[in-house]
Amino acid sequence: MTAAATLTDVTMRYREHTALDAVTTSFATDGITGLLGRNGAGKTTLMQLLAGHRVPSSGQVRVLGTDPYEDDAVLQQICFVKESQRYPDHFRVRDALSAAATLFPTWDEDLARSLVADFDLPARRPVVKLSRGMVSAVGITIGLASRAPVTFFDEPYLGLDAVARQLFYDRLIADYAEEPRTIVLSTHLIEEISGLLEHVVLLDGGRVLLDDDVETLRASALTVTGPTGRVEALAREHEVLTRDALGGSTRAVLRLGRPLEPADLAASGLAAEPTPLQQLVVALSTRATGTASAAAAARTARSSTPYEGATR
Template sequence: MTSVIEVTGLTKRYGDTVAVDDVSFTIEKDTIYGLLGRNGAGKTTIMSILTAQNFATSGDVRIFGEQPYENSRVLSRMCFVRESQKYPDDALPKHAFAMARLFFPNWNQELADRLIQDFQLPIKTRIKKLSRGQLSAVGVIIGLAARAEVTFFDEPYLGLDAVARQIFYDRLLEDYAEHPRTVILSSHLIDEVANLIERVLVVDRGRILMDEETDAVRDRAATIVGDTATVEEFVAGREVIHREALGRVSSVTVLGTLTPGDRERLTAEGLDVTPVSLQQLIVRTTQHAADAAAAHQEGARR
């Protein structure tokens, strides 16, 4: 695979606050990534730095082998769509699309026109008078029709209803199949985008917590359910990331792939095993990391 983005030791501080903490990763060509994590984890800061809309405190960023800052050769090959995108007060959607057509060399007007119809976007209404969903549609249309070699979507589709979001997902996959490019999706709607993304980057407290192929991530954990004593005996020595109990029944989520021998033992002992969704895994993993960090800080204070 060919890397289009290489990040080494990236750190961003705002006074005493560390928004991004010494992260390193690569983004491969023609792959859909999920940049996932809770609010304030550092996702938007990372994307802003990669697209030269923010500056790193330290570290190195290379896009197509070059630094992106004030580099038109790099910036014209990327598209950054964000929920808080600003437009001139008197601008119409058609003005935004006309500007995008001038900036992005791979712009496809036919696709843009189709998406305008799909989202039923009123292109002659001033952008400042559009609903939140319609404003989100403007960003989504630009992000897809630009066909930039690298496209960042920083949750610009949150204003869309479920039907419109599905249209976005469908059109993204359709166009990606015919015109492969690198796409980085930042989202809280993890289970909704789980079938889109090929690789997962999980950010928590400014650090990369997970950087793996999505298929591999799905096998990373399982939830064991059954009699508390039997469950606890089975999970002994395994890394537990979540526990729930109701009476004599426990549900324990553990990291690690279950072997055929494990599954035979589960059946013999009358325990149930259920898969963990991508969203559950990421939520449990970040909670587990937060608990571990809190315990470490408490130990240090003592």
């Protein structure tokens, strides 16, 4: 994989709180990555570092081969669509789009116009008068029409209804097919976007819990249902992520130590089905919670350093 953006041993501290702890990961040049994790896991912080909005307390951040912080040449190749983007009070929708058009050399005006039409955005209306979902649609329009080689969407769908979210996903995948680039999307609506993702980075308590291709991830887990004794026999050979017993039957999500053949499972009276990505992520995050909170407490106790990050 050729990486467009990398973090090497990056730690980000805000006063006594460690938001990212020795994170090493990278994002492929052509790929859509889901940046997942619970509230406060460090997703926004990670994207802010890669977008050059902050400098890390320690470690190395590289985007398109250079440190993005205060590097105008690389910054105009990075588009960061924030969850709560603010625009100047007097900006109308079309002003926000014109400003973006001047920022990004790769801006596609035709694409911007067609997204404005699809999202039914009123071009002359001040952004401050838009509904929450419409402001999100402005951000999405900018994110896609920028055609920036490296694009971050940080929970870009706030307030968007289900139809508009589907429109975003459809346009994202269509535009990506036409112009492949590095897209990182943070979201809590994992199942909705699981079909778009090629790769997943899961953060938990500022650490990388999982960094894998979606296909590999899907193949690594299985939901098995059947008589409790048989499920438990299988559970001894694999890691059990979740387990629900009802009467004499048990349903377990297994992280597989070795591949399992559906035919073998069926022969032993067990039903097997793929584990949805969202369920797998929830199970892995839940499993990590105990360990992560203990580690966070230890880090907080260790660290008495003042604020070490800088904001632009």
